[in-house]
Amino acid sequence: MKETGVTSSHLFVARFLDISLFLLKISLFVLLSAFQRQSNAEQPLLLLTDNAPPHMIEENESGIDVDIVSKVFELMGYSVKVEFAPLKRSMEQVRNHKGNVFFPTFYQRDGKGLYYSKSFIEYRPSVFTLTEKNYAFKELSDLKSKKIISFQGASGYFGDVFLNISRLGRYREVHDMSKIPVMLLLERSQVVVLDFYIFNYFLKQHDIDNYSINKTLVSVHSLIPKVSAHVGFNNKALRDGFDRQLLMFKKSKNYSNIIDEYIGIGN
Numbered sequence: 122m123k124e125t126g127v128t129s130s131h132l133f134v135a136r137f138l139d140i141s142l143f144l145l146k147i148s149l150f151v152l153l154s155a156f157q158r159q160s161n162a163e164q165p166l167l168l169l170t171d172n173a174p175p176h177m178i179e180e181n182e183s184g185i186d187v188d189i190v191s192k193v194f195e196l197m198g199y200s201v202k203v204e205f206a207p208l209k210r211s212m213e214q215v216r217n218h219k220g221n222v223f224f225p226t227f228y229q230r231d232g233k234g235l236y237y238s239k240s241f242i243e244y245r246p247s248v249f250t251l252t253e254k255n256y257a258f259k260e261l262s263d264l265k266s267k268k269i270i271s272f273q274g275a276s277g278y279f280g281d282v283f284l285n286i287s288r289l290g291r292y293r294e295v296h297d298m299s300k301i302p303v304m305l306l307l308e309r310s311q312v313v314v315l316d317f318y319i320f321n322y323f324l325k326q327h328d329i330d331n332y333s334i335n336k337t338l339v340s341v342h343s344l345i346p347k348v349s350a351h352v353g354f355n356n357k358a359l360r361d362g363f364d365r366q367l368l369m370f371k372k373s374k375n376y377s378n379i380i381d382e383y384i385g386i387g388n
Contacts, residue, residue, distance in 0.1 A: 165202040166194055166221040169211035174299075175322035175383040176225070176242075179205040185318060186225055188379045189241050190352055193366050215355050222359075225350035236360040240349035241367055245317035246279065248342040249305055256311075258342045265289060270310040272298050272319075279314070279345055299323045306338065317341065321384040332385060 168190060172179035176186040182203045191201050204220070211223035216234050225244075229237055248264065250256045258264065261282045269292045276287035276294065286292060295301055298315065302324040305313045313320065324339070325332045354360040370376055 165200040167219075168194075168201050168203045169206060169214055169220045169223040170203065170225070171208050171211070172205050175318055176244075177205070185380055185383050186242060186350065188382075189370075189376065190222070190224055192375065192379070193241070193363060193370050196370060197362055197366050212353060215353055218355055221356070222352050222354050224352040226353045228349060228351060231357075234355055236354045236357045238352040238354065238360055239364045239367060240351055241371075242350050243347040244350055245343075245347050246345040247315065247317045247320065248344050249302075249313040249315065249320055250311065250340050250342065251305065251308070252338055252340045254311070256340070256342070258344060261286070261344050264312055264344075267291065267311040269293070269312045269314060270295055270301055270304055271314040272296075272301070275314060283314075299326065302339075303327050306335065314345075318380070318384055325383075325385055 168187070170177045170187060174184060176184050178184040178187070182205075187203055191203070194201050206214070208223065208226070211220065212226070212235070214220040215223045224241070226237065229235075231237060248258060248261075256267075261279070264283075265286050269286070271292070271294055273294045273296045276284050276292070293310070295304070298319055300323075301313055301315055302320050304310055321336070324335055328335060352360075352363065354363070
C-alpha cells in the first residue's frame, strides 16, 4: 500500500509539471508572437514598385496592386513603406537588399538571390468595342480589318498574330492611356486593346457621374490570355509567409473590395 501511495504521488507531481510546462510554452508563444508583431510593425518593409494607374498610383501611394500587397503584409503583422521607381531598378535594389520586395513581376523561377510569390492578381488584356456595333470576334485575327488603338509598345506583347495586325496600317498606339477609353466612345477607333482594369479605371475617371451608363456602351471580348502578376523577394521565409497569407486573403471579400474601389465593378 505504501508503495502504491508513493507511485500515485509521483504521478500527480509529474502531471502537474507537464501541465505547468504546457502552460508555460503557451505563454511564451503568445509573448513571442506579440513581440514579433510589434517588431514587424516597428520595422516597415520597403515595397518597391512603378507608377501605372490603377495598379500602382504614385500620387497617393495606392492602387489595386499596392493595396493588395500592402494588406497581405498588414495581415502578417508588418507595416510597410512604398517607394516608386522603374521596375528593373527596383529588382536590383531588392536583390542587393536595399528593399524588401518589388512588384509586379511576371513568372520566373527562384534564383539569383530572388524568390517569387504566387500570383496576387491576374492582368486581363482585353478587346473593347462599342456594344451597338455587335462585333462577334472569335480570335485575334478577326481584328485585322478593324481600326485599332492600343497602348505604347502593345504590338510586341500579344504574339505574332497581333504583331502582324499592327503592321496593316489601321493600328495606332497612344502613350497616354487615360485618353483611350474616350477615343472608343467618340468612335475614333473601332477596337481598343487594353488591360481590363486600366480601361475601366480611366473610363470611370473620365465621367464618374455617368460611369454606370458608359459601361453599358462597351463590350469586352476575351481574346488574349490573362497574365499573372507576382511579388519578388530576397527572403524565402518572408515569401513563404506571404504566399500563405495571400491564399487566405484572395478568398475574402476584402480582396474583391479593393478592385471595386478603383473600377466600380466586380472582377
